[in-house]
Amino acid sequence: MAIQVAIDSALDMLGAISPKGYYIGVHIRVAAPLMTFNTYDRDWVDHYTQQAFALRDPTTAWGFSQVGSVRWSEMGIPDPFGIMDQAAQFGLRYGATVSFGEITSRTIGSIARDDREFTDEEINSAEKIIQRLHVFTEPSESLTTAQIEALQCIAAGDRHAAAAAKLGISESALKARLSSARRRLMARTTAEAIQRAKDFRLL
Numbered sequence: 001m002a003i004q005v006a007i008d009s010a011l012d013m014l015g016a017i018s019p020k021g022y023y024i025g026v027h028i029r030v031a032a033p034l035m036t037f038n039t040y041d042r043d044w045v046d047h048y049t050q051q052a053f054a055l056r057d058p059t060t061a062w063g064f065s066q067v068g069s070v071r072w073s074e075m076g077i078p079d080p081f082g083i084m085d086q087a088a089q090f091g092l093r094y095g096a097t098v099s100f101g102e103i104t105s106r107t108i109g110s111i112a113r114d115d116r117e118f119t120d121e122e123i124n125s126a127e128k129i130i131q132r133l134h135v136f137t138e139p140s141e142s143l144t145t146a147q148i149e150a151l152q153c154i155a156a157g158d159r160h161a162a163a164a165a166k167l168g169i170s171e172s173a174l175k176a177r178l179s180s181a182r183r184r185l186m187a188r189t190t191a192e193a194i195q196r197a198k199d200f201r202l203l
Contacts, residue, residue, distance in 0.1 A: 006136050011037055014129045017111065017122050020091050024109035024130060026137045027101070029199065031055070034139055035186065040112070044090035056081050063099035063108030069127045071096050071117060072110075087112075096123045098130045107134040143181055143202050150177035151203060155194045 014022050021040040025033035038045065054060065058077035062070060065077075072084060072095040079085075087095075092112040101107050109130040111118065118126075143151070153163035153174075164174040178190050185200075187193035197203040 007133060010129050010132050010136070014109075014111065014126060015039060017118075017125060018113065020093075020095075020112040020114050022109060022111045022126075024107065024133060026107045026133060027105045027139055028108060029105055032199075033107075034137060034196065034199075037109075037133075040092070041090060044087065044092065047086070047090065051081075051086075053081070053083050057083055059095075059097040059110050060108060062097055064103070064106060067099050067101075069096055069098045069123050071123070073117065094118065096126060098123075098127045100127075100131050100134050105139075107131075109133075137186060139185070139196070139200055143184060143197065146177050147181040147184065148197075148203060150174055151181055151190070151194050151197055154178065154190055155203065 014024075018039070022037070023040055024037045026036065027034035040048075048054070058075055058079045059072065062075045062077050075097070087093075091114045093114045094117050095110055095112040096118045097108065097110045099106060099108050107130060109126070111122075111126050149167055150163065153166055154160075158166060160171050160174055164171040167174065169177075178193070181197070182188070182190060182193045185193045185196045187196055194203065
């Protein structure tokens with residue numbers, strides 16, 4: 001719970017300096033982030049998704065090739081699909097991108113506004129906030145045997161009662177194990193916890 005409060009506080013601070021929103025992919029591994037935070041306008045998000053811009057986005061390319069922060073106007077990354085010009089049409093005229101972490105678990109975040117370039121101070125603040133989010137969301141390197149067994153049962157299709165019986169524990173004990181696994185993996189649902197455990201090769 002304390003971690004979630006810290007994450008929410010960091011996102012509130014980031015939102016305060018990003019009037020046109022932000023997007024953060026946290027701990028990107030094999031092209032998929034552990035979690036994302038996105039407050040961009042829905043019209044832009046829909047357009048971006050429909051055009052499959054994710055793997056062609058200059059901010060993503062910069063984020064995987066550099067660590068630090070940069071204004072969009074200073075990235076120097078080719079944009080043959082005109083993604084940045086299209087973003088400007090949706091109000092994301094000025095922005096900055098932050099990249100942090102090892103290449104095997106990279107966090108990349110962008111902030112945007114429509115009225116002016118971000119100041120150095122604003123970019124430095126965004127960089128510190130995104131670095132904190134990277135640290136707060138560091139994935140667990142292990143699960144307990146009890147947590148693994150509980151997740152394995154649910155992953156195999158067992159309902160709570162059947163899984164509890166299989167493990168020789170009460171249904172409330174099973175739910176407690178699943179809940180603790182979700183917290184450790186920072187997952188909102190058991191299905192998400194199972195997927196993350198698989199991604200981290202814990203299952």
